[in-house]
Amino acid sequence: MNFGIIIDNIDLYLQGLWMTVQLVSLSLATGLVLAVPLAILANSNNWLLRGPVWCYSYFFRGTPLLVQTFLIYYGMGQFQLIKESILWSVFREAYWCALIAFTLNTAAYTTEILRGAIKNTPRGEIEAAIACGMSRLLMIRRIILPSAFRRTLPAYGNEVIFMLHGSSIAGLITLVDLTEAARTINSRYLSPYEAFITAGLFYMALTFLIVWLFKRIEFRWFAHLRPRSG
Amino acid sequence: MFNLYGYGPSILEGSWLTVKVALLSLLLAVVLGMVGALAKLSASRSARLVAGVYTTVIRGVPDLVLMLLIFFGGQMLVNDLSTALGYETAPDIDPFTAGALTLGFIYGAYMLETFRGAILSVPAGQLEAGYAYGMRKHQVFFRILLPQMIRHALPGFGNNWLVLLKSTALVSVIGLDDMVRRAGIAGRATQKSFTFYLVAALGFLVFTTISIILLRWAEKRYSLGFAPRTH
Numbered sequence: 001m002n003f004g005i006i007i008d009n010i011d012l013y014l015q016g017l018w019m020t021v022q023l024v025s026l027s028l029a030t031g032l033v034l035a036v037p038l039a040i041l042a043n044s045n046n047w048l049l050r051g052p053v054w055c056y057s058y059f060f061r062g063t064p065l066l067v068q069t070f071l072i073y074y075g076m077g078q079f080q081l082i083k084e085s086i087l088w089s090v091f092r093e094a095y096w097c098a099l100i101a102f103t104l105n106t107a108a109y110t111t112e113i114l115r116g117a118i119k120n121t122p123r124g125e126i127e128a129a130i131a132c133g134m135s136r137l138l139m140i141r142r143i144i145l146p147s148a149f150r151r152t153l154p155a156y157g158n159e160v161i162f163m164l165h166g167s168s169i170a171g172l173i174t175l176v177d178l179t180e181a182a183r184t185i186n187s188r189y190l191s192p193y194e195a196f197i198t199a200g201l202f203y204m205a206l207t208f209l210i211v212w213l214f215k216r217i218e219f220r221w222f223a224h225l226r227p228r229s230g
Numbered sequence: 231m232f233n234l235y236g237y238g239p240s241i242l243e244g245s246w247l248t249v250k251v252a253l254l255s256l257l258l259a260v261v262l263g264m265v266g267a268l269a270k271l272s273a274s275r276s277a278r279l280v281a282g283v284y285t286t287v288i289r290g291v292p293d294l295v296l297m298l299l300i301f302f303g304g305q306m307l308v309n310d311l312s313t314a315l316g317y318e319t320a321p322d323i324d325p326f327t328a329g330a331l332t333l334g335f336i337y338g339a340y341m342l343e344t345f346r347g348a349i350l351s352v353p354a355g356q357l358e359a360g361y362a363y364g365m366r367k368h369q370v371f372f373r374i375l376l377p378q379m380i381r382h383a384l385p386g387f388g389n390n391w392l393v394l395l396k397s398t399a400l401v402s403v404i405g406l407d408d409m410v411r412r413a414g415i416a417g418r419a420t421q422k423s424f425t426f427y428l429v430a431a432l433g434f435l436v437f438t439t440i441s442i443i444l445l446r447w448a449e450k451r452y453s454l455g456f457a458p459r460t461h
Contacts, residue, residue: 207291
């Protein structure tokens, strides 16, 4: 194996790394913002509110991210209405299509994780909030969401890693992310081991970084549950 | 909207391939996962180390990267091997084998963790009781450990299967003629990509739904005699 070609082309990998980091962090952030209201709706007693959220979440969790991305990138051009509107400047760009697909996907999974966590809020916490005279919105903001976020943390950490790994398909709609950088090197030098192992190492480093980060957050957020010393 | 311009049978054929790849890799994943779980729990240090490296590496790298590595790298390995052995031409690795092997290899690591947890939740006293009755190692495994661990393994197993099922879409990247690829071809030919990718998506949704129903049934069956799960 000759890792010299990797060192010569490290710029391409770094460029891909930057693309991967951008796509993953932007879609995760937007997805989380979308998931909070959706998860609250999913816990509503009114099925008119709950139903659409369930359908959305079921569709995006039941189909591959690859198909969702193709559906948006290759599919939107089918509609004359979109092609003639201002929306086309968005759907024409692979970058925006990937962001939209990734965001909708992670929002669906995050909604499901959060929905479960909200549902499992201890009764006493809600009763205490009502007893304190909190309004519904205040109760959601101060009691239900913080408590639910804490319980979603381990599952959400997994979702972040899944999103990082899922983003490797971005290259299939012409974006140059880490995986696509490796594919380019492989086809240029016919060196699959060096090309893909390097990409794999980058992904592993990112994965470990995420795991470490979530351990740190868990340590902070669960501080009140740690045994007190001294 | 659902005028398929005669591409229906082609996509149906592709979906059969998707199912075949998924089931074959599931089989491999279960075997690998079981062997790996026993290795990770074994007394041998080297077996634990191998299993540990396996799960860490697989779970740290995206499926697509591993699939490309095995597809392109595996072909190169076969080429080099056959040259070294003095053959003129090397056999081609077909995408079906590469796809199923890779997916099985990847999801074996996830199954391993599920099975390890399930094995640990079978009370050790029951296994000891088996040995006390004079059962052999494989008898304890098949008569006591396996039937008891299924109940604990099923929820995790179900999750892994659903993720694996969706990952089979990736085999279209290494040139396998699956449902996604067929939908893509039909979409390009008719300029109706949205329609055809939506059909592929609905196909996956059908597989997912059937799986969820079967898994629910299995979970119920294997939990007979235990209190229903509270959530």
